[in-house]
Amino acid sequence: xxxxxxxxxxxxxxxxxxxxxxxxxxxxxxxxxxxxxxxxxxxxxxxxxxxxxxxxxxxxxxxxxxxxxxxxxxxxxxxxxxxxxxxxxxxxxxxxxxxxxxxxxxxxxxxxxxxxxxxxxxxxxxxxxxxxxxxxxxxxxxxxxxxxxxxxxxxxxxxxxxxxxxxxxxxxxxxxxxxxxxxxxxxxxxxxxxxxxxxxxxxxxxxxxxxxxxxxxxxxxxxxxxxxxxxxxxxxxxxxxxxxxxxxxxxxxxxxxxxxxxxxxxxxxxxxxxxxxxxxxxxxxxxxxxxxxxxxxxxxxxxxxxxxxxxxxxxxxxxxxxxxxxxxxxxxxxxxxxxxxxxxxxxxxxxxxxxxxxxxxxxxxxxxxxxxxxxxxxxxxxxxxxxxxxxxxxxxxxxxxxxxxxxxxxxxxxxxxxxxxxxxxxxxxxxxxxxxxxxxxxxxxxxxxxxxxxxxxxxxxxxxxxxxxxxxxxxxxxxxxxxxxxxxxxxxxxxxxxxxxxxxxxxxxxxxxxxxxxxxxxxxxxxxxxxxxxxxxxxxxxxxxxxxxxxxxxxxxxxxxxxxxxxxxxxxxxxxxxxxxxxxxxxxxxxxxxxxxxxxxxxxxxx
Ligand code: SAT
Ligand code: MN
Numbered sequence: 001x002x003x004x005x006x007x008x009x010x011x012x013x014x015x016x017x018x019x020x021x022x023x024x025x026x027x028x029x030x031x032x033x034x035x036x037x038x039x040x041x042x043x044x045x046x047x048x049x050x051x052x053x054x055x056x057x058x059x060x061x062x063x064x065x066x067x068x069x070x071x072x073x074x075x076x077x078x079x080x081x082x083x084x085x086x087x088x089x090x091x092x093x094x095x096x097x098x099x100x101x102x103x104x105x106x107x108x109x110x111x112x113x114x115x116x117x118x119x120x121x122x123x124x125x126x127x128x129x130x131x132x133x134x135x136x137x138x139x140x141x142x143x144x145x146x147x148x149x150x151x152x153x154x155x156x157x158x159x160x161x162x163x164x165x166x167x168x169x170x171x172x173x174x175x176x177x178x179x180x181x182x183x184x185x186x187x188x189x190x191x192x193x194x195x196x197x198x199x200x201x202x203x204x205x206x207x208x209x210x211x212x213x214x215x216x217x218x219x220x221x222x223x224x225x226x227x228x229x230x231x232x233x234x235x236x237x238x239x240x241x242x243x244x245x246x247x248x249x250x251x252x253x254x255x256x257x258x259x260x261x262x263x264x265x266x267x268x269x270x271x272x273x274x275x276x277x278x279x280x281x282x283x284x285x286x287x288x289x290x291x292x293x294x295x296x297x298x299x300x301x302x303x304x305x306x307x308x309x310x311x312x313x314x315x316x317x318x319x320x321x322x323x324x325x326x327x328x329x330x331x332x333x334x335x336x337x338x339x340x341x342x343x344x345x346x347x348x349x350x351x352x353x354x355x356x357x358x359x360x361x362x363x364x365x366x367x368x369x370x371x372x373x374x375x376x377x378x379x380x381x382x383x384x385x386x387x388x389x390x391x392x393x394x395x396x397x398x399x400x401x402x403x404x405x406x407x408x409x410x411x412x413x414x415x416x417x418x419x420x421x422x423x424x425x426x427x428x429x430x431x432x433x434x435x436x437x438x439x440x441x442x443x444x445x446x447x448x449x450x451x452x453x454x455x456x457x458x459x460x461x462x463x464x465x466x467x468x469x470x471x472x473x474x475x476x477x478x479x480x481x482x483x484x485x486x487x488x489x490x491x492x493x494x495x496x497x498x499x500x501x502x503x504x505x506x507x508x509x510x511x512x513x514x515x516x517x518x519x520x521x522x523x524x525x526x527x528x529x530x531x532x533x534x535x536x537x538x539x540x541x542x543x544x545x546x547x548x549x550x551x552x553x554x555x556x557x558x559x560x561x562x563x564x565x566x567x568x569x570x571x572x573x574x575x576x577x578x579x580x581x582x583x584x585x586x587x588x589x590x591x592x593x594x595x596x597x598x599x600x601x602x603x604x605x606x607x
Contacts (some may be wrong), residue, residue, distance in 0.1 A: 024112035032155015047185030089472030114179025124308035129405035167245030253282030278518030304407030320354035341381035350382035422570030432484030436494025473587025539604035
């Protein structure tokens with residue numbers, strides 16, 4: 001489609017201005033068709049960026065290898081450019097919006113020379129849903145177009161809903177590598193050096209400007225940039241929630257259904273939990289979303305969630321038939337792999353895929369790689385942040401309701417992190433504000449010392465939103481508290497803290513995790529279903545009674561007692577850590593109610 005087809009005069013003008021600034025060789029408005037997807041893939045194969053995979057074993061799949069400098073989100077180059085720095089808060093990078101736009105306009109000038117500009121109209125959420133939002137991404141990367149086809153709903157159907165004057169979030173993206181006359185990428189992943197990369201958000205004007213990276217959340221602007229950073233601002237202003245949460249559907253043996261959302265920092269198995277295969281007989285878990293939840297109150301006073309995405313952008317290493325059978329089956333066809341290893345028969349391999357490397361591989365840097373299990377220093381064949389982009393509709397466990405425009409009614413929020421000590425297997429908040437307190441202290445213990453932290457400290461990532469909140473985190477906590485104050489407490493979801501990662505003295509995990517987590521979900525389900533005799537009230541919240549959670553193989557009665565006890569000394573340290581090292585990071589905007597919760601727990605622990 002060409003620009004003349006655009007009926008929305010504001011959109012047309014915006015695209016025309018972008019064309020004169022970025023001077024592409026051609027412009028194309030994406031229609032979202034299969035033909036278009038196939039053409040994007042063909043272009044990337046022809047320019048040497050993509051490798052087609054074995055059509056019998058992985059039909060419709062391709063592999064990309066990015067530049068070694070462009071393998072993850074770049075938080076240090078991600079900006080919240082609100083008018084006032086105080087609105088971005090102390091945990092976001094900030095540049096004055098006028099200054100940032102000036103700098104980036106110069107970078108954008110002529111940046112698409114030698115390339116085609118693609119204009120991608122996309123809907124985050126089912127097209128036409130009241131909870132959904134529309135964005136339009138301008139990009140010079142066919143890899144981005146193909147990924148957006150999978151991760152969002154794109155094309156003509158979105159333009160139809162947008163109409164002549166609908167609201168959309170304008171998103172600029174360029175890889176930042178113009179081509180000279182006759183020059184081609186020739187297999188070299190295009191991107192700009194780190195100090196030229198910018199992932200910028202303008203919350204007041206609801207705009208996203210990204211430059212210099214072609215990878216993941218830096219470039220697929222519907223995901224973290226729109227669905228979290230910009231949407232969190234919209235949600236604050238409009239009284240809803242845009243959260244970094246999975247959404248799952250759970251059915252008990254009687255056929256009763258509940259929906260649960262959950263926030264976990266990275267590397268806690270969020271995608272695995274969303275696609276869990278229960279070991280508990282008669283229970284069923286289905287997937288609505290694995291990464292983001294948008295939630296609004298319905299007329300009945302309940303909170304309804306949609307998954308704004310249409311695909312999974314999941315971490316490959318560690319994904320296998322035991323950790324996540326449903327993900328493995330989702331990505332057998334029509335999937336884009338990025339930075340995994342290539343086998344001799346043109347399939348894919350990664351660390352902890354469940355079997356040894358079959359022969360000689362090409363690693364993610366494009367070099368020959370032969371597995372040497374004796375060599376502990378051997379570099380991995382797949383990049384640790386290598387990814388699959390797979391259509392959600394291909395997931396065998398996808399819930400039939402996953403595209404319901406009304407969303408699904410939420411009964412519980414889960415928060416959790418990797419905590420070898422102190423935090424019990426599961427713990428229900430006493431109240432909404434106690435639950436917000438729990439969300440605000442989420443974190444994982446640092447296992448290997450990093451530059452800025454020593455091993456054993458807790459790296460806290462409140463609500464798993466620290467890198468994704470488009471405004472001051474103190475105001476974000478306040479927004480969560482106000483949701484509780486404004487709505488019927490009996491209709492609000494209950495809030496739970498879970499921890500699958502407790503270790504014993506010998507450093508071994510006490511709880512087996514994965515499908516066995518269904519035992520904990522069953523207790524949570526019952527709590528939401530009005531069961532009251534399965535819990536005891538303690539200083540830190542409601543804990544399961546000794547036999548309220550059935551024990552999986554290998555977990556003794558003593559283990560269970562350990563998993564469910566109130567570790568008074570551990571909690572006192574936790575409280576001190578939050579008081580001294582965590583809450584002060586948010587400055588004067590940290591709501592007093594959260595300090596009140598801290599005081600109240602401390603008092604109960606000392607009683
Ligand atoms: O690259 S993404 O931001 O989409 C995924 C992630 O880093 O969490
Ligand atoms: Mn995520």
